[in-house]
Amino acid sequence: MTQATARAYPNIALVKYWGKADEALIIPVAGSMSMTLDDYATTTTVHLGEGTGASGDADALNLNGTELEPVDTAAQRVTAFLDIVRGIAAERGLDTATERARVTTVNEGPTAAGMASSASGFAALATAASAAYGLELNERDLSRLARRGSGSACRSVISRFAVWHAGDSDETSYAEEIAAPDLSMIAVTVASHAKKVSSRAGMRATAATSPFYRSWITSTEESLNEMVRACQDADFTRIGQITETHAMRMHAVINACEPPIRYLAPVSYQVFDAVAELRANGVEAYATADAGPNVVVISRPADAATVAEALAGYAENGRATILNPGPGAQLLGPEEATA
Ligand code: PMV
Numbered sequence: 305m306t307q308a309t310a311r312a313y314p315n316i317a318l319v320k321y322w323g324k325a326d327e328a329l330i331i332p333v334a335g336s337m338s339m340t341l342d343d344y345a346t347t348t349t350v351h352l353g354e355g356t357g358a359s360g361d362a363d364a365l366n367l368n369g370t371e372l373e374p375v376d377t378a379a380q381r382v383t384a385f386l387d388i389v390r391g392i393a394a395e396r397g398l399d400t401a402t403e404r405a406r407v408t409t410v411n412e413g414p415t416a417a418g419m420a421s422s423a424s425g426f427a428a429l430a431t432a433a434s435a436a437y438g439l440e441l442n443e444r445d446l447s448r449l450a451r452r453g454s455g456s457a458c459r460s461v462i463s464r465f466a467v468w469h470a471g472d473s474d475e476t477s478y479a480e481e482i483a484a485p486d487l488s489m490i491a492v493t494v495a496s497h498a499k500k501v502s503s504r505a506g507m508r509a510t511a512a513t514s515p516f517y518r519s520w521i522t523s524t525e526e527s528l529n530e531m532v533r534a535c536q537d538a539d540f541t542r543i544g545q546i547t548e549t550h551a552m553r554m555h556a557v558i559n560a561c562e563p564p565i566r567y568l569a570p571v572s573y574q575v576f577d578a579v580a581e582l583r584a585n586g587v588e589a590y591a592t593a594d595a596g597p598n599v600v601v602i603s604r605p606a607d608a609a610t611v612a613e614a615l616a617g618y619a620e621n622g623r624a625t626i627l628n629p630g631p632g633a634q635l636l637g638p639e640e641a642t643a
Contacts, residue, residue: 344413
């Protein structure tokens with residue numbers, strides 16, 4: 305039996321990915337930039353061979369201790385992804401190309417925290433599966449592979465800060481590390497019952513019905529160029545300003561869909577207001593939010609505790625969580641691989 309275990313962490317984008325140029329290959333309409341977190345890991349083991357419980361024509365998936373049926377959406381996404389891995393193994397003439405797998409995955413992050421578990425999930429799966437199937441991929445090729453599972457997963461392969469180059473083909477669309485000044489993220493998981501529209505459905509609706517879609521694409525390209533310059537200059541203030549403006553622009557283009565889509569809840573806007581008030585009082589913090597009501601705030605590491613304390617009251621559990629730059633996806637040795 306061959307097996308490999310990998311761990312990866314979620315990432316939060318400062319310049320967001322919203323829109324696909326190619327749905328099948330997951331090539332985005334514009335590049336993006338993110339920080340990989342140091343908490344909420346996903347640990348995934350991929351076993352091949354006899355005695356794994358994976359039958360002749362189906363892979364087996366255990367998610368957080370629950371055995372999933374092959375018809376389950378999550379299991380189908382994993383099998384579709386493993387088919388890509390098996391396809392690469394076949395191109396290389398590897399015996400593993402016909403093997404079904406047992407995938408065991410554990411998410412440490414509370415699902416309700418709204419931290420992108422699909423990013424950490426597919427980064428960990430790409431890393432473990434490529435090793436189990438004997439592909440020996442370098443970081444760039446791992447990032448390209450993770451992208452096929454979930455776009456933002458290509459950034460979780462990378463340590464600390466990542467730029468995802470949009471590219472225009474499978475070969476040219478990948479993430480790589482970019483140097484940036486140290487910063488902290490303060491996650492505010494708000495109490496909200498907002499109805500969830502998946503990022504896939506939301507992106508489709510935005511491309512099809514939002515009149516601002518073209519300007520969203522060009523302004524994202526500009527924001528990314530400016531963000532890269534701000535990182536090179538280690539200019540925290542500019543990084544923060546671009547982050548907050550860009551987040552509002554993403555929600556604006558989404559709000560303009562027909563019928564409208566709104567991910568932010570009233571309490572999310574209260575957090576954005578509280579962050580503006582912190583700034584007015586001399587604490588530099590800037591807010592962003594993904595496709596949901598939760599808000600993530602960036603600050604200099606030295607201000608993180610002050611920001612977390614100021615925003616704790618908006619959090620569902622009365623606590624805001626401080627996160628820092630974390631490692632990229634990595635294979636674990638047998639002694640660490642307990643998943
Ligand atoms: O990779 P997906 O399909 O989960 O899309 C992620 C989209 C956002 O989280 C909203 C933005 C981003 O760049 O992470």
